[in-house]
Amino acid sequence: MRPFIALVFALTCATPALAEVPPWAGQWAAEPAWCANQTGTTPQAPIYLADTEFRGDENTCDIISAAPLAAGDAWDMHMQCVGEGEEYEIDAIFMVEDGKTLFWWDQGFMGHFTRCL
Numbered sequence: 001m002r003p004f005i006a007l008v009f010a011l012t013c014a015t016p017a018l019a020e021v022p023p024w025a026g027q028w029a030a031e032p033a034w035c036a037n038q039t040g041t042t043p044q045a046p047i048y049l050a051d052t053e054f055r056g057d058e059n060t061c062d063i064i065s066a067a068p069l070a071a072g073d074a075w076d077m078h079m080q081c082v083g084e085g086e087e088y089e090i091d092a093i094f095m096v097e098d099g100k101t102l103f104w105w106d107q108g109f110m111g112h113f114t115r116c117l
Contacts, residue, residue: 061090
């Protein structure tokens with residue numbers, strides 16, 4: 001029995017990231033009123049972010065990597081995406097402020113989103 005407990009303990013300690021939910025996970029909207037709409041049904045709907053994926057109105061992305069930045073609650077994101085029949089990659093920076101605001105920088109533009117409750 002002792003070897004089994006040691007194995008379970010070792011596996012638990014080796015994979016802590018599996019249990020963590022990143023601060024950017026959830027639904028975010030450019031306008032708070034858009035939170036009433038369902039992601040992917042209209043352009044005026046929230047985006048959905050999880051630890052490994054992004055879903056928007058006409059595109060989806062797999063989050064390949066999320067490297068923390070020294071700025072605090074900010075990450076350098078690399079995503080592989082599909083949208084409107086095209087495959088492409090995005091390198092972006094996500095920053096979460098007070099758990100309520102998401103800033104998304106990519107290709108020289110910044111998006112500002114409010115967390116949907």
